[in-house]
Amino acid sequence: MSPTTLNDPNAYSNCLIVIFGASGDLTKRKLIPALYSLWESGQAPKSFAILGVSRTEFTSESYRDKLFEFSKGSYDPEKWKEFSQCIYYHPGDPTATGSWKDISSTICDISEKHDLGQNRMFYLSVGPQFFEPIINNIGSSGLVTEGRRYCSIGEERPWQRIVIEKPFGSDPASAIKLNNTLAAVFDEDSIYRIDHYLGKELVQNLLVVRFANSIFEPLWNSNYIDHVQITASETVGVEGRGAYYDSPAGGAMRDMVQSHLMQVLSFMAMEPPVRMDAADIRTEKNKIFKALRVPKYEDVPKIAVRGQYGGGQISGKPVMGYRDEKGVAPESQTDTYAAMQVYVDTWRWGGVPFYLRSGKAMAEKKTEIVIYFKPTPHLLLKEEAKKQKPNQIIINVHPNEGIRLRFEGKVPGLGLKIKDVVMDFDYIKQWDVEPSDGYAILLNDVLRGDQMLFKHRDEIEISWNAVQPVLDYWADNPQDDLPNYNAGTWGPSSADIMMARDNRYWHNY
Numbered sequence: 001m002s003p004t005t006l007n008d009p010n011a012y013s014n015c016l017i018v019i020f021g022a023s024g025d026l027t028k029r030k031l032i033p034a035l036y037s038l039w040e041s042g043q044a045p046k047s048f049a050i051l052g053v054s055r056t057e058f059t060s061e062s063y064r065d066k067l068f069e070f071s072k073g074s075y076d077p078e079k080w081k082e083f084s085q086c087i088y089y090h091p092g093d094p095t096a097t098g099s100w101k102d103i104s105s106t107i108c109d110i111s112e113k114h115d116l117g118q119n120r121m122f123y124l125s126v127g128p129q130f131f132e133p134i135i136n137n138i139g140s141s142g143l144v145t146e147g148r149r150y151c152s153i154g155e156e157r158p159w160q161r162i163v164i165e166k167p168f169g170s171d172p173a174s175a176i177k178l179n180n181t182l183a184a185v186f187d188e189d190s191i192y193r194i195d196h197y198l199g200k201e202l203v204q205n206l207l208v209v210r211f212a213n214s215i216f217e218p219l220w221n222s223n224y225i226d227h228v229q230i231t232a233s234e235t236v237g238v239e240g241r242g243a244y245y246d247s248p249a250g251g252a253m254r255d256m257v258q259s260h261l262m263q264v265l266s267f268m269a270m271e272p273p274v275r276m277d278a279a280d281i282r283t284e285k286n287k288i289f290k291a292l293r294v295p296k297y298e299d300v301p302k303i304a305v306r307g308q309y310g311g312g313q314i315s316g317k318p319v320m321g322y323r324d325e326k327g328v329a330p331e332s333q334t335d336t337y338a339a340m341q342v343y344v345d346t347w348r349w350g351g352v353p354f355y356l357r358s359g360k361a362m363a364e365k366k367t368e369i370v371i372y373f374k375p376t377p378h379l380l381l382k383e384e385a386k387k388q389k390p391n392q393i394i395i396n397v398h399p400n401e402g403i404r405l406r407f408e409g410k411v412p413g414l415g416l417k418i419k420d421v422v423m424d425f426d427y428i429k430q431w432d433v434e435p436s437d438g439y440a441i442l443l444n445d446v447l448r449g450d451q452m453l454f455k456h457r458d459e460i461e462i463s464w465n466a467v468q469p470v471l472d473y474w475a476d477n478p479q480d481d482l483p484n485y486n487a488g489t490w491g492p493s494s495a496d497i498m499m500a501r502d503n504r505y506w507h508n509y
């Protein structure tokens with residue numbers, strides 16, 4: 001994320017990028033477009049190559065053609081021709097130890113051909129069941145030499161980095177197991193656990209808004225803030241991922257709350273770091289994870305809500321219920337909606353609840369953070385008091401990217417009538433650019449060796465602890481009212497009841 005080195009060619013060392021699962025969706029939709037845009041804008045090493053490894057049969061040429069065809073005109077044909085010369089494909093099963101003699105020699109041949117030395121980025125774009133065998137095979141291949149090779153003074157040490165995307169386990173024990181497998185092959189500072197939410201412009205903006213301004217930080221604590229809501233609602237259902245989503249590793253609490261929303265919470269809540277670098281940011285985030293209150297099992301019904309969508313309508317179109325989706329059990333108990341009240345037990349946040357919620361097939365697609373401020377200590381405009389709404393800072397992560405400040409103003413005319421008004425920083429109008437989907441930012445960070453926006457193993461293990469009592473309670477206590485919300489609505493009424501108990505309401509507008 002450090003901006004100073006972005007256009008500095010010396011910040012990048014030549015390297016080979018090896019993508020496992022290269023015939024899958026993520027590679028063609030996100031990774032190749034991100035690498036192309038970095039190459040086009042000069043924010044990439046002078047020399048690099050990409051090797052796709054997957055079981056599907058392609059030659060390098062037919063693989064390049066497939067990628068180009070998929071892009072439907074989004075690459076300039078001349079530039080693509082030049083760029084794609086560095087893309088190679090190796091058909092093979094990276095989980096099978098027997099395939100590695102060939103995979104390793106292809107890696108070495110391409111590295112030699114492009115003069116890339118031993119710098120390598122391994123990207124695991126595969127299902128979680130394949131993580132451990134592939135990591136073990138990388139370990140046995142002898143391709144990871146980082147820090148173990150003798151270098152003479154002044155010579156650049158070769159690096160090997162691994163990029164891995166969630167799920168990082170499905171509970172604390174499996175997360176620790178995966179982290180141990182990674183640690184047996186790579187040092188922690190070579191492991192890039194990607195969370196695409198941290199690549200989002202407005203999530204990173206949180207750090208700038210908080211730490212590059214003096215007006216917000218004095219208010220950023222329990223003296224002024226009543227509560228915080230972090231929402232990631234989607235209008236889509238499980239979209240063909242029914243079998244995975246309905247497995248013990250799926251559901252909204254695991255898929256969204258434990259991962260993305262906890263990360264957003266940590267940016268929102270952390271103390272100012274000593275320096276804006278990866279080590280200091282991770283130290284501060286870690287303190288927030290350590291301070292997350294682990295709910296008591298018996299309190300789960302009061303602090304968490306599980307929901308599942310039934311049939312309904314979204315944008316006037318009928319939508320089938322979750323249990324009718326392919327791969328989903330007819331009696332499924334999986335949460336397609338999860339909401340949870342979380343406390344961060346620190347001096348700054350004592351007594352301030354954070355409400356996290358995420359759901360599929362909901363009324364609107366939005367990811368936002370809403371900070372509700374406490375009421376004024378004394379109501380001067382007594383007649384208008386009922387109309388006086390809490391001040392809010394609304395951070396629209398997506399869509400309508402921007403930051404809005406809602407406060408009370410005077411209605412024009414006689415008397416002192418009040419109404420809430422909004423001061424609006426609209427990201428797209430201001431910068432005249434579409435925010436990136438995050439992958440280019442995050443891949444650029446990996447190329448430069450900047451771990452600021454990546455998760456440390458401790459964050460993962462601790463955030464699992466904070467949700468595990470809820471998952472345990474839900475597993476032990478099937479809910480007979482599921483499905484309990486219609487597709488196209490704001491989730492189950494039990495989530496509104498949870499808020500009403502605290503005299504609060506969800507930000508559904």
Ligand code: BG6
Nearest residue numbers: 196197232234255256260367398
């Ligand atoms: C992914 C989840 O991590 O994030 C998906 O696995 C979800 O289920 C997606 O749809 C949402 O991402 P975004 O960027 O659209 O909010």
